[in-house]
Amino acid sequence: MDVLGGGGGRGAPWRKMSKEELENQYSPSRWVVRRGAEEAMRTYSQIGDEATKKARATGRILLDVPYGDGEGEKMDIYFPEEVSEALPFLVFFHGGYWQSGSKDTSAFMVSPLTAQGVAVVIVAYDIAPKGTLDKMVDQVTRSVASVQKQYPGNRGIHLCGHSAGAHLAAMMLLANWTKLGVTPNLKGLFLVSGIYDLEPVMHTSENAPLLVTLEDARRNSPQWHLEMAPAQPADPGCRVLVIVGQHDSPEFHRQSREFYEALRRGSWEASFEELRDVDHFEILWNLTQKDYVLTQIILKTIFQES
Numbered sequence: 412m413d414v415l416g417g418g419g420g421r422g423a424p425w426r427k428m429s430k431e432e433l434e435n436q437y438s439p440s441r442w443v444v445r446r447g448a449e450e451a452m453r454t455y456s457q458i459g460d461e462a463t464k465k466a467r468a469t470g471r472i473l474l475d476v477p478y479g480d481g482e483g484e485k486m487d488i489y490f491p492e493e494v495s496e497a498l499p500f501l502v503f504f505h506g507g508y509w510q511s512g513s514k515d516t517s518a519f520m521v522s523p524l525t526a527q528g529v530a531v532v533i534v535a536y537d538i539a540p541k542g543t544l545d546k547m548v549d550q551v552t553r554s555v556a557s558v559q560k561q562y563p564g565n566r567g568i569h570l571c572g573h574s575a576g577a578h579l580a581a582m583m584l585l586a587n588w589t590k591l592g593v594t595p596n597l598k599g600l601f602l603v604s605g606i607y608d609l610e611p612v613m614h615t616s617e618n619a620p621l622l623v624t625l626e627d628a629r630r631n632s633p634q635w636h637l638e639m640a641p642a643q644p645a646d647p648g649c650r651v652l653v654i655v656g657q658h659d660s661p662e663f664h665r666q667s668r669e670f671y672e673a674l675r676r677g678s679w680e681a682s683f684e685e686l687r688d689v690d691h692f693e694i695l696w697n698l699t700q701k702d703y704v705l706t707q708i709i710l711k712t713i714f715q716e717s
Protein backbone atom coordinates (compact mmCIF):
# COMPACT_ATOMS: atom_id res chain seq x y z
CA MET A 412 0.00 0.00 0.00
CA ASP A 413 1.04 3.60 -0.65
CA VAL A 414 2.79 4.72 2.51
CA LEU A 415 1.74 8.30 1.84
CA GLY A 416 -1.94 7.43 1.99
CA GLY A 417 -3.93 6.10 4.94
CA GLY A 418 -3.47 6.93 8.61
CA GLY A 419 0.29 6.97 8.70
CA GLY A 420 0.68 8.98 5.53
CA ARG A 421 1.33 12.56 4.66
CA GLY A 422 -2.39 13.21 4.28
CA ALA A 423 -3.24 12.06 7.84
CA PRO A 424 -5.57 14.62 9.49
CA TRP A 425 -3.49 14.98 12.64
CA ARG A 426 -0.67 16.57 10.63
CA LYS A 427 -2.84 19.63 10.08
CA MET A 428 -3.68 20.04 13.77
CA SER A 429 -2.24 22.70 16.03
CA LYS A 430 -0.09 21.52 18.92
CA GLU A 431 -2.96 22.23 21.34
CA GLU A 432 -5.48 20.34 19.25
CA LEU A 433 -3.18 17.32 18.99
CA GLU A 434 -2.61 17.44 22.74
CA ASN A 435 -6.36 17.55 23.24
CA GLN A 436 -7.07 14.66 20.88
CA TYR A 437 -4.51 12.47 22.65
CA SER A 438 -5.65 13.31 26.20
CA PRO A 439 -8.45 10.79 26.82
CA SER A 440 -9.45 12.33 30.15
CA ARG A 441 -10.46 15.58 28.41
CA TRP A 442 -13.23 13.74 26.55
CA VAL A 443 -15.12 12.23 29.45
CA VAL A 444 -18.73 13.35 29.65
CA ARG A 445 -20.16 12.35 33.04
CA ARG A 446 -17.49 13.79 35.34
CA GLY A 447 -14.43 16.02 35.31
CA ALA A 448 -11.11 14.77 33.96
CA GLU A 449 -9.54 14.35 37.38
CA GLU A 450 -12.55 12.66 38.88
CA ALA A 451 -12.65 10.24 35.94
CA MET A 452 -9.01 9.29 36.48
CA ARG A 453 -9.57 8.91 40.21
CA THR A 454 -12.61 6.71 39.67
CA TYR A 455 -10.69 4.58 37.16
CA SER A 456 -7.90 3.98 39.71
CA GLN A 457 -10.35 3.31 42.50
CA ILE A 458 -12.37 0.77 40.53
CA GLY A 459 -9.17 -0.95 39.35
CA ASP A 460 -7.88 -1.06 42.88
CA GLU A 461 -11.10 -2.46 44.33
CA ALA A 462 -11.51 -5.02 41.53
CA THR A 463 -7.95 -6.25 42.14
CA LYS A 464 -8.46 -6.50 45.90
CA LYS A 465 -11.68 -8.42 45.32
CA ALA A 466 -10.06 -10.77 42.79
CA ARG A 467 -7.18 -11.46 45.17
CA ALA A 468 -9.45 -12.12 48.15
CA THR A 469 -10.94 -15.30 46.72
CA GLY A 470 -10.10 -18.15 44.43
CA ARG A 471 -6.98 -19.85 43.16
CA ILE A 472 -4.36 -17.25 42.35
CA LEU A 473 -0.69 -17.21 41.42
CA LEU A 474 0.79 -13.76 42.07
CA ASP A 475 4.08 -12.46 40.64
CA VAL A 476 4.77 -15.40 38.35
CA PRO A 477 8.00 -14.53 36.49
CA TYR A 478 7.98 -14.59 32.69
CA GLY A 479 11.59 -13.44 32.46
CA ASP A 480 14.58 -12.54 34.61
CA GLY A 481 13.82 -8.82 34.86
CA GLU A 482 12.46 -7.55 38.16
CA GLY A 483 9.35 -6.15 36.48
CA GLU A 484 8.69 -9.26 34.39
CA LYS A 485 5.87 -10.69 36.47
CA MET A 486 2.28 -11.68 35.90
CA ASP A 487 -0.67 -12.57 38.09
CA ILE A 488 -2.75 -15.59 37.13
CA TYR A 489 -6.33 -15.84 38.37
CA PHE A 490 -7.96 -19.24 37.93
CA PRO A 491 -11.62 -20.12 37.79
CA GLU A 492 -13.05 -22.06 40.72
CA GLU A 493 -13.95 -25.04 38.60
CA VAL A 494 -10.88 -27.10 37.86
CA SER A 495 -10.64 -28.00 34.20
CA GLU A 496 -8.04 -29.66 32.00
CA ALA A 497 -8.20 -27.27 29.07
CA LEU A 498 -8.77 -23.74 30.28
CA PRO A 499 -9.31 -20.76 28.03
CA PHE A 500 -6.94 -17.90 28.94
CA LEU A 501 -7.37 -14.15 28.69
CA VAL A 502 -4.13 -12.19 28.99
CA PHE A 503 -4.55 -8.48 29.81
CA PHE A 504 -2.20 -5.54 29.21
CA HIS A 505 -3.11 -2.38 31.10
CA GLY A 506 -3.01 1.12 29.64
CA GLY A 507 -1.56 4.39 30.88
CA TYR A 508 0.36 5.73 27.88
CA TRP A 509 3.23 3.29 28.51
CA GLN A 510 4.15 5.35 31.60
CA SER A 511 1.52 4.68 34.25
CA GLY A 512 -0.60 1.81 35.48
CA SER A 513 0.29 -1.47 37.12
CA LYS A 514 -0.87 -5.06 37.19
CA ASP A 515 -1.69 -4.48 40.87
CA THR A 516 -4.59 -2.16 40.02
CA SER A 517 -5.74 -3.61 36.70
CA ALA A 518 -7.69 -6.80 37.47
CA PHE A 519 -10.91 -5.16 36.18
CA MET A 520 -12.32 -8.17 34.33
CA VAL A 521 -11.05 -10.94 36.59
CA SER A 522 -14.14 -11.71 38.68
CA PRO A 523 -16.73 -11.86 35.86
CA LEU A 524 -14.43 -13.94 33.64
CA THR A 525 -13.13 -16.42 36.21
CA ALA A 526 -16.77 -16.94 37.29
CA GLN A 527 -17.43 -18.22 33.76
CA GLY A 528 -14.42 -20.55 33.61
CA VAL A 529 -11.75 -18.31 32.06
CA ALA A 530 -8.24 -18.06 33.53
CA VAL A 531 -7.14 -14.41 33.51
CA VAL A 532 -3.52 -13.26 33.40
CA ILE A 533 -2.68 -9.65 34.27
CA VAL A 534 0.75 -8.74 32.95
CA ALA A 535 3.24 -6.24 34.36
CA TYR A 536 5.77 -4.59 32.07
CA ASP A 537 8.42 -1.92 32.60
CA ILE A 538 6.68 1.39 32.01
CA ALA A 539 8.68 4.47 30.99
CA PRO A 540 11.08 5.90 31.91
CA LYS A 541 12.46 2.50 33.03
CA GLY A 542 11.20 0.73 29.93
CA THR A 543 11.36 1.77 26.29
CA LEU A 544 8.66 0.86 23.79
CA ASP A 545 10.90 -1.83 22.27
CA LYS A 546 11.46 -3.28 25.74
CA MET A 547 7.73 -3.29 26.57
CA VAL A 548 6.85 -4.99 23.29
CA ASP A 549 9.54 -7.60 23.92
CA GLN A 550 8.35 -8.16 27.50
CA VAL A 551 4.74 -8.56 26.51
CA THR A 552 5.75 -11.01 23.76
CA ARG A 553 7.64 -13.10 26.31
CA SER A 554 4.70 -12.99 28.73
CA VAL A 555 2.40 -14.52 26.09
CA ALA A 556 5.00 -17.15 25.17
CA SER A 557 5.39 -17.95 28.86
CA VAL A 558 1.63 -18.56 29.31
CA GLN A 559 1.74 -20.97 26.36
CA LYS A 560 4.80 -22.76 27.79
CA GLN A 561 3.30 -23.09 31.26
CA TYR A 562 -0.15 -24.13 30.00
CA PRO A 563 0.41 -25.99 26.72
CA GLY A 564 -2.99 -27.67 27.06
CA ASN A 565 -4.86 -24.36 27.08
CA ARG A 566 -8.12 -24.06 25.21
CA GLY A 567 -7.01 -20.89 23.46
CA ILE A 568 -5.27 -17.69 24.51
CA HIS A 569 -7.09 -14.41 24.04
CA LEU A 570 -5.28 -11.12 24.46
CA CYS A 571 -6.94 -7.97 25.72
CA GLY A 572 -5.39 -4.54 25.96
CA HIS A 573 -6.67 -1.12 26.88
CA SER A 574 -5.35 2.05 25.27
CA ALA A 575 -1.54 1.78 25.32
CA GLY A 576 -2.10 -1.86 26.30
CA ALA A 577 -4.17 -2.37 23.13
CA HIS A 578 -1.13 -1.18 21.21
CA LEU A 579 1.02 -3.81 22.96
CA ALA A 580 -1.59 -6.50 22.24
CA ALA A 581 -1.79 -5.44 18.58
CA MET A 582 1.99 -5.73 18.27
CA MET A 583 1.57 -9.44 19.05
CA LEU A 584 0.08 -9.84 15.57
CA LEU A 585 3.57 -9.09 14.26
CA ALA A 586 5.56 -11.07 16.81
CA ASN A 587 8.25 -13.51 15.76
CA TRP A 588 7.32 -16.54 17.87
CA THR A 589 9.82 -18.89 16.25
CA LYS A 590 12.56 -16.93 17.99
CA LEU A 591 10.97 -17.80 21.33
CA GLY A 592 10.58 -21.46 20.50
CA VAL A 593 6.84 -21.55 21.07
CA THR A 594 3.79 -20.43 19.12
CA PRO A 595 0.96 -19.38 21.39
CA ASN A 596 -2.47 -20.80 20.71
CA LEU A 597 -3.86 -17.32 19.93
CA LYS A 598 -7.58 -17.37 19.29
CA GLY A 599 -8.56 -13.74 19.62
CA LEU A 600 -7.58 -10.18 20.44
CA PHE A 601 -9.75 -7.57 22.14
CA LEU A 602 -8.26 -4.18 21.38
CA VAL A 603 -10.02 -1.60 23.53
CA SER A 604 -9.66 2.14 22.80
CA GLY A 605 -6.17 1.63 21.43
CA ILE A 606 -3.42 3.53 19.65
CA TYR A 607 -1.94 1.82 16.59
CA ASP A 608 0.05 4.63 14.97
CA LEU A 609 2.50 6.17 17.43
CA GLU A 610 3.70 9.01 15.25
CA PRO A 611 1.12 11.59 16.39
CA VAL A 612 1.76 10.70 20.06
CA MET A 613 5.41 11.56 19.50
CA HIS A 614 4.35 15.19 19.07
CA THR A 615 2.44 15.39 22.38
CA SER A 616 3.56 15.89 25.98
CA GLU A 617 3.01 12.15 26.57
CA ASN A 618 6.27 11.58 24.71
CA ALA A 619 8.38 13.30 27.40
CA PRO A 620 9.16 10.12 29.40
CA LEU A 621 8.95 7.90 26.31
CA LEU A 622 11.47 9.76 24.13
CA VAL A 623 10.14 8.06 21.04
CA THR A 624 11.88 9.00 17.78
CA LEU A 625 10.27 8.70 14.35
CA GLU A 626 12.14 5.42 13.83
CA ASP A 627 10.99 4.05 17.19
CA ALA A 628 7.44 5.15 16.43
CA ARG A 629 7.34 3.35 13.10
CA ARG A 630 9.08 0.21 14.31
CA ASN A 631 6.50 0.01 17.09
CA SER A 632 3.40 0.96 15.10
CA PRO A 633 1.23 -1.97 14.03
CA GLN A 634 -0.57 0.41 11.63
CA TRP A 635 2.71 1.22 9.90
CA HIS A 636 3.69 -2.45 9.62
CA LEU A 637 0.36 -3.51 8.17
CA GLU A 638 0.44 -0.70 5.61
CA MET A 639 4.01 -1.51 4.57
CA ALA A 640 3.56 -5.25 4.34
CA PRO A 641 0.19 -6.73 5.21
CA ALA A 642 1.37 -9.69 7.33
CA GLN A 643 -0.68 -12.80 6.83
CA PRO A 644 -2.35 -14.16 9.93
CA ALA A 645 -0.41 -17.16 11.25
CA ASP A 646 -3.72 -18.63 12.36
CA PRO A 647 -6.57 -17.46 10.12
CA GLY A 648 -9.00 -18.44 12.86
CA CYS A 649 -7.61 -15.79 15.22
CA ARG A 650 -10.19 -13.03 15.56
CA VAL A 651 -9.33 -9.41 16.13
CA LEU A 652 -11.97 -7.18 17.69
CA VAL A 653 -11.19 -3.48 17.42
CA ILE A 654 -13.33 -1.69 19.99
CA VAL A 655 -13.69 2.03 20.71
CA GLY A 656 -15.94 4.03 23.01
CA GLN A 657 -18.47 6.52 21.70
CA HIS A 658 -16.86 9.29 23.77
CA ASP A 659 -13.28 8.48 22.81
CA SER A 660 -11.76 11.41 20.89
CA PRO A 661 -12.06 11.67 17.08
CA GLU A 662 -8.37 10.74 16.75
CA PHE A 663 -8.91 7.58 18.84
CA HIS A 664 -11.88 6.74 16.60
CA ARG A 665 -9.80 7.31 13.49
CA GLN A 666 -6.95 5.16 14.82
CA SER A 667 -9.29 2.26 15.59
CA ARG A 668 -11.15 2.51 12.30
CA GLU A 669 -7.97 2.67 10.22
CA PHE A 670 -6.34 -0.20 12.08
CA TYR A 671 -9.46 -2.29 11.54
CA GLU A 672 -9.40 -1.44 7.82
CA ALA A 673 -5.69 -2.34 7.56
CA LEU A 674 -6.42 -5.69 9.24
CA ARG A 675 -9.20 -6.42 6.77
CA ARG A 676 -6.92 -5.60 3.84
CA GLY A 677 -4.42 -8.07 5.33
CA SER A 678 -7.19 -10.71 5.46
CA TRP A 679 -7.41 -10.93 9.22
CA GLU A 680 -10.71 -11.93 10.70
CA ALA A 681 -11.35 -8.50 12.15
CA SER A 682 -14.43 -6.73 13.40
CA PHE A 683 -15.07 -3.18 14.55
CA GLU A 684 -17.28 -2.18 17.43
CA GLU A 685 -18.17 1.27 18.74
CA LEU A 686 -19.65 0.92 22.21
CA ARG A 687 -22.31 3.50 22.91
CA ASP A 688 -22.34 5.95 25.76
CA VAL A 689 -18.92 5.14 27.26
CA ASP A 690 -15.70 7.12 27.48
CA HIS A 691 -12.09 5.93 27.43
CA PHE A 692 -12.19 4.82 31.07
CA GLU A 693 -15.77 3.61 31.53
CA ILE A 694 -15.28 1.18 28.65
CA LEU A 695 -12.70 -0.60 30.80
CA TRP A 696 -14.07 -0.23 34.30
CA ASN A 697 -17.45 -1.56 33.10
CA LEU A 698 -15.67 -4.89 32.59
CA THR A 699 -16.04 -5.38 36.35
CA GLN A 700 -19.75 -6.01 35.52
CA LYS A 701 -20.76 -9.41 34.18
CA ASP A 702 -23.71 -7.95 32.27
CA TYR A 703 -21.78 -5.19 30.50
CA VAL A 704 -21.96 -5.50 26.72
CA LEU A 705 -18.16 -5.81 26.34
CA THR A 706 -17.93 -8.47 29.07
CA GLN A 707 -20.56 -10.40 27.15
CA ILE A 708 -18.78 -9.91 23.80
CA ILE A 709 -15.54 -11.20 25.35
CA LEU A 710 -17.25 -14.26 26.86
CA LYS A 711 -19.15 -15.07 23.66
CA THR A 712 -15.97 -14.80 21.61
CA ILE A 713 -13.97 -16.95 24.00
CA PHE A 714 -16.68 -19.61 24.01
CA GLN A 715 -17.26 -19.19 20.24
CA GLU A 716 -20.98 -18.60 20.51
CA SER A 717 -21.14 -15.81 17.98
Ligand SMILES: N[C@@H](CC(=O)c1ccccc1NC=O)C(=O)O
Pocket residue numbers: 437438439440441506507508509512573574575576
Ligand atom coordinates in the same frame (compact mmCIF):
# COMPACT_ATOMS: atom_id res chain seq x y z
N1 LIG B 1 -2.79 11.36 30.64
C1 LIG B 1 -3.88 10.61 30.11
C2 LIG B 1 -4.08 9.34 30.87
C3 LIG B 1 -4.38 8.22 29.96
O1 LIG B 1 -4.40 8.41 28.78
C4 LIG B 1 -4.67 6.86 30.47
C5 LIG B 1 -4.81 6.65 31.82
C6 LIG B 1 -5.12 5.38 32.29
C7 LIG B 1 -5.29 4.32 31.42
C8 LIG B 1 -5.15 4.53 30.07
C9 LIG B 1 -4.83 5.80 29.59
N2 LIG B 1 -4.67 6.02 28.24
C10 LIG B 1 -3.89 5.24 27.41
O2 LIG B 1 -3.07 4.42 27.72
C11 LIG B 1 -5.16 11.43 30.02
O3 LIG B 1 -5.11 12.63 29.96
O4 LIG B 1 -6.22 10.87 29.94
